[in-house]
Amino acid sequence: MKLTFLGTSSGAPSRYRNVSALALQLPQQAGAWLFDCGEGTQHQIMRSALRVSQFDRIFISHMHGDHVFGLPGLLASRSLQAGMSTPLTLFGPPGLQEYIRRTMELTQTRPGYPMEVITVAPGLVWEDDRTQVFCTPVAHRIPAFAYAVVERDHAGHFNVEAAAALGIAPGPIYGRLKKGETVTLEDGRIIDGRTLTGPIRRGRRVVYAGDTTFTRNTVEIARGADVLIHEATYLEEDRALADRASHSTSLMAADAAKQAGVRTLILTHFSTRYEGEGGSRLAELLAEAQSIFPNTMLARDLWSYDVPVFGDEGVRG
């Protein structure tokens, strides 16, 4: 699972950061998913190693402009790619469907690919045999959702050499043993599949909390997550601004990460006020979060982060 931050500014673009968008690539899949799509997201994709044509699922956290104004242009440009016919599915809060429909109608934009807009409700949003997506309401000024992308647990590694050493010939029986079943061989021996497979490999869990103040729902959906991506619009000294706009300070984000027991917290959606002509104050914002949740990082535009597999960190350095 690879994250690429395409926009990390709140409200408006700055000289350093674009408005919200986050790409996710799943292992062994050519497609890519997008979480939120502020204006200029297609431009950011052009500057990254990704391609607009790759995206086949888009998840919208909420309907504020800095999270959706890039959608119509992205949908139109995707249609201009030669031979583009891959279906696109959008998931989001009430209003998304009408926003897309009206905008496309009024600008006579007709995507040359099948497109579906799904209004999400708390719970399971989408799944296939490898991945599930859940959402939960968070606390913002308008309906807003956090999304969890959860890899299903993988069967452990099947020890082919050990099976061969036991004189078990390859065939459908390998599949049963791999699943951990107990199998009786033709010669009467009873083999417990679990003795031939390594431990189950836990799937990863990545949670993207769109705009929100601190809320129990975020803690619940992020419980035990590998990565929590949480907005941190403000420094704690601007707590009043955060409260007024239902945004988070970095301390609030860190508190959510700590209570959820996540492994890594990535902060994003920074107010433009902290990167003015006087230099950046984001180091302070990071330090504030790290004071209660040390494993915190700051997102920056076009930064990619490979989510480590549990237990692999040593290997990957």
Next chain:
Amino acid sequence: MKLTFLGTSSGAPSRYRNVSALALQLPQQAGAWLFDCGEGTQHQIMRSALRVSQFDRIFISHMHGDHVFGLPGLLASRSLQAGMSTPLTLFGPPGLQEYIRRTMELTQTRPGYPMEVITVAPGLVWEDDRTQVFCTPVAHRIPAFAYAVVERDHAGHFNVEAAAALGIAPGPIYGRLKKGETVTLEDGRIIDGRTLTGPIRRGRRVVYAGDTTFTRNTVEIARGADVLIHEATYLEEDRALADRASHSTSLMAADAAKQAGVRTLILTHFSTRYEGEGGSRLAELLAEAQSIFPNTMLARDLWSYDVPVFGDEGVRG
């Protein structure tokens, strides 16, 4: 009158050019006008010497996405500027008003300044004591307009020294003489104001033809213009594509400039197909236009062009 090209690509942004937008600054005015507003226009403004807060009038040629998808974000960001309360007026075809209203509603964007959307009809669109704006329908797949910005003619320079030498004391009488009136002095002398003022200075005329194929209406509105900004999406060899999409080839644009007798033609809105990995073919596109209208230039992103005052070119070099 100063033009700044903010986007010169057709359809979709490329690595080299953003989608359509053009800024116009009038002499001795702090505000700025915008013609069309493709996605990422506010980002382009950030890269220029202009500011989002400066724009107080926006003219939209037609409702295709590559000309309007940057509007909602620009309107929202303008609202985030500290203390921004300058009114904004938008002019455009039917559909613009609903596009703005729906988008703002669905994303709960509430500009902190007065905003008005005016649906234009052929003829005079707007005027004050110095400038007039006219529009005319052009020929595209959906309703589309060309805009002409016309400076009113200025009174000639009033020769203060000559008036003083005649013994005329400064006062309201100067104003009357400046207007070319004939005035009777207290001592009985009759003075013809026209003898004290230089020739009338002709105002400039700048025409922006949004997406269009060749049309008589463009020729009419651009007649005698100082600058015609005309789309040239295609090379003549791709005439079939131009015809199919109601766009222009560079020859069609040059033909309009020639028939209208404009002084300068600036081409824009180039298909991304001509700036691929094999290098740019825009020199061919320019040469094609220059073969029938020599004084042609190619627009590029962030290029500014000062429209010369008639007769001043020698002075300005």
